[in-house]
Amino acid sequence: MKVLLVDDEKHVREGMKLLGAWEQNGVDDILEAGNGEEAVRLIEEFRPEIIFTDMKMPRMDGTRLLEWMKENAPTSKTIVVTGYDDYHFMRKAIHFGSFDYLLKPIDPEILNETLEKVVNEWKKEEAQRQTHMSSHQLINEMKPVYRDRKLTQLMNSDIATEDLYEMFGFHLSGHYNIGLVRVNGKTIESFHGDRDLAYFTILNVINEILMQKQCGIGFRYLSNKGEIVIIFWDQLDKVAEQLVMIYETIKKALNVSCSIALGKPVQSSAKLQESYLHAKQLLVHQNVLEEKNVRVYLQESTPEPPLKSLMAYSSNIELAVQTGELRAFEELTRQIVAEYTENHYYTHSSRFARGTKRNEICFVP
Incomplete structure (x- = not known):
């Protein structure tokens, strides 16, 4: 743990170094600054956990330093140290979130009591931050899996609910369109056989484009192998353009070709399966031997030859x-x-x- 002592008087800093029970409280590095400007540079470079600062200093005083820290070093704990028993300084210290307020000359017993309290408080808050970070990371990792499951359920005639909007940005609408993306074995091979990585990467490209337009969402369709479904709920007159952009971006960014078909528009989320089946028929009956730069299918192909x-x-x-x-x-x-x-x-x-x-x-x- 690192501590920063900020005071324009060197003998005050030296005295605090001698009086503090640093090692006992887990402090293994003590930094020093003569004013607020020096303190800012040290904070940016070393990120000390605990900061003792004087209030009246040249260049940048303690008030301005506390104000800067509130924005730029919010996890650091601060103790104000000053020789002025002035309510104005105390109020400023409280306003900017200082942990405590000490008066010069510093009493060793009070210094170490304060040090122990502030170290324990920082450790407690850090543990909470780590727990929150771990939970947030787990939620982010599980969110795509949950999204795929919930939207697959929606495709299978489940009713759309408000929580889909809150969690994934799904919009309830009076009109929908389905885009169907084929992820074949050749595409999986280009990701060294890692199927999950292939879906994750392709969906990132798709949803980044859709997020910019705020017109739809893509997900792995768990009911059928090798399929990504895109639900469009807005700008339906531009869906064909969006699918071409998605196809070309995937091909350029990932060097894979994923055929895409557009289903017919439907009037409710309960009919999404109709649009999906129409898109699937388009994909299934397309001529794979046809030379086509952009494999995005928007209408029925020519009749197939007889058996x-x-x-x-x-x-x-x-x-x-x-x-x-x-x-x-x-x-x-x-x-x-x-x-x-x-x-x-x-x-x-x-x-x-x-x-x-x-x-x-x-x-x-």
């Missing part, structure tokens, strides 16, 4: 299985891929499915 049957390859598949030749499978795979991408069209909805005819295997591109 393609794999039955034409059945004999080749059977032959490849019988021979067990890896090269045969590789060549067959190349042929199938070439056919299904010949129109440069492929969507996330692509899957194997059963056709209407018996034993017919179809592929939905």
Whole structure:
């Protein structure tokens, strides 16, 4: 613990150093200043916990120093020491939060009683500050997790409440729009496989933009893997512009491409799921082979090609299985891929499915 002695008379400072039970009270460093200006420099550099200061000094007196400390060193404890038994100085000391008031010549017993009290008071307040800081830090760490859970509940038809506004800045509105951001495996890999870090970083970018516009909030949608949902409640005529900005900022800042789709507008928070499902359909049915600089989807894509049957390859598949030749499978795979991408069209909805005819295997591109 550090103590600063401020007095324009050196012999007063020397006397206090000799009289004080410093080590007994945990003080291991004693600093000295001849006036308020020197004290300010030392306080800024060393941040002493306890400060004894005279009131009448050249350049910058004790009153001005106390006033400066109230703003710039609020956690330091101050004891005013003066040879003037003047109510004016006492009142100033009280006004600026001085812990106590001592008169010169200093009584060693009173000095050490005061020192012990002020050290104990500082330790008590410091313990409270640390507890508050730890609690505040924990709340900040848990807040994104709680936000994601509460807003996921809202998406699943729960009613919006005022506490959402107070905690996350969610605004109750007569109109909403959903933006859906896809976070795929490739994006996670760019964060060295750390899924939580990927979501945390991308959401920071999204919510920083939304906070500036005060038009929406983004969160990790816990009901489905790989999705970030953005709820817009204001400036809906500019949502498309906002999504493009979000996409480009993520790509520039993080060097990842996250496809985004915009759902249809709805009139209440209870219908957010409708807007979400519409946005999801847009993402699922977009042509991933299309060359597109900004993958923000605002409307339905062109109709998908009809189902393609794999039955034409059945004999080749059977032959490849019988021979067990890896090269045969590789060549067959190349042929199938070439056919299904010949129109440069492929969507996330692509899957194997059963056709209407018996034993017919179809592929939905």
